[in-house]
Amino acid sequence: MKIKDIINVLESVAPPALQESYDNAGLLTGNREEKCTGILCTLDSTESVIEEAIAQKCNLVIAHHPVIFRGLKRITGKNYVERTIIKAIKHDIAIYAIHTNLDNILTGVNGKMADRLGLINRQILLPKNAVLKKLYTFVPQSHAEKLRQALWDAGAGYIGNYSECSFNTEGTGTFKGGANTTPFVGEKDKLHYEKEMKIEVIFPGWLQSRIIPALISAHPYEEPAFDIIALDNQHAGVGSGLTGSLPEPMEEKAFLNLIKQKFDLQVIRHTPLTGRPIQKVSLCGGSGSFLIPNVLGANSDIYITADIKYHEFFDADGKIVLADIGHFESEQFTIELLYDILVEKFPTFAVLKTAVNTNPLVYFA
Structure with a gap:
């Protein structure tokens, strides 16, 4: 198992596109291609947590808060952030932060x-807006059902608690293939009229890299026509x-x-x-x-x-x-949340919860 395999699972739950503009979630140290020896879940990345990861032979720390939040011009060890980064790099510990993107999902x-x-x-x-997109595409009526299903399987067509949502309009498409084409219908160098279905679906923008390949794979045409537009609608789920x-x-x-x-x-x-x-x-x-x-x-x-x-x-x-x-107190169970997500996906892999209390505050009673 590689570090990127764990990251892919986390990003399927809380896509990086959902983090706020000021945030710095993602892989902060380490190489995605390295083999993962174990995972340590924590709220904060501190020197003590990195030492715990070393002792537990975990080379991947999954933290809620990014230890690097603002730009670093020097890494000389003058504060806990720099010392943590130095220790992590020296011992080949990858640090991955999953911050406001995990805040911004309903199950986060x-x-x-x-x-x-x-x-x-x-x-x-407070639902986010401008994270949804709409896809328009055109397909022979005989292949409309197959294409709709492929788009739904890729994550399109969800509106609130409704799934497999689309709008479909019958019409006539025209095209003329050039000399180097192999048209699915019609003949090259000859104008063709085809009864087509215009299919419209909404999808979260971060799924575009899945939606387009699914469309191309399920579409019978050599050159499928499609349009994608950004929407200002709110996404009730994030x-x-x-x-x-x-x-x-x-x-x-x-x-x-x-x-x-x-x-x-x-x-x-x-x-x-x-x-x-x-x-x-x-x-x-x-x-x-x-x-x-x-x-x-x-x-x-x-x-x-x-x-x-x-x-x-x-x-x-x-x-x-x-x-x-209190900040730590409100987010303390995020460690458990991360642990549960990863154990469900990797039940036989070494996933640990930190034993270090990273709360910087103590209360005098």
Whole structure:
């Protein structure tokens, strides 16, 4: 098994195209073509984690946070980032980060948080737009069904919870093959009229490298005609944050105690309680204060996230409880998420969860 085989699995779950523009997810050190000796899953790549990988004979560290986030002009070991990179390279340890692309899928970081709280009826809080594309193609009516199926098998045709979606229009196509052609229908050097079907399907942009080969393989023409256009539509299945519901309403303090229990918290920073029961819950792992306006628009009863600044707490305005549970604390179960994804695909391979607590904060009680 090569490192690229593990990366391919991760990127099929959380495509790199879904990371935010400021992010630096992907392979940060190492060679994709190297044989993988073992995988260590972690939230952060630190010197201690790299030392653990060396001791466990794992030459691939899968981390949520990219240890290289901003540009490095020198690598001299003056801080933990540079020391971590030096140690990883010196010991042939590959570091792969799967960050905001894992945040931005419904079953990712936020989905794992929702699992802990038992939320149902889950939806993306702020869906991404401009990630969908539309394909138009033209095919003889006799081959339309085969081509549609090939496109669906490649991942096209999903709209929300509906699959195998397409629009089909009958029409007449014309073409004249040149001297070096072998037309599927008609004769070379002679204008031909063919009853064709125009097929339209929507697909996520990151699947284009699969969609086009599937089209070409299933299409009977030597030169299939097709158009691809970018759409500004939102993709309901990807984006920031998550909103769900508790099966039954809970009293506010009881729900805060549930959060403390499920996330093993010593403290929760929160705004004053509203006196209303909690049922609709919004959450976002990591720094999620940018979503407060969306949470208020969703009429949620509580918003669970991290890194809320002093003045941002005022935005609750008595309408909602804002609960800051800590950055590490909100994302800690991402390690388990990564482990589960990889073990399901590689059940007999060495996949480990770090034993290093990388939380940089401690609480004095």
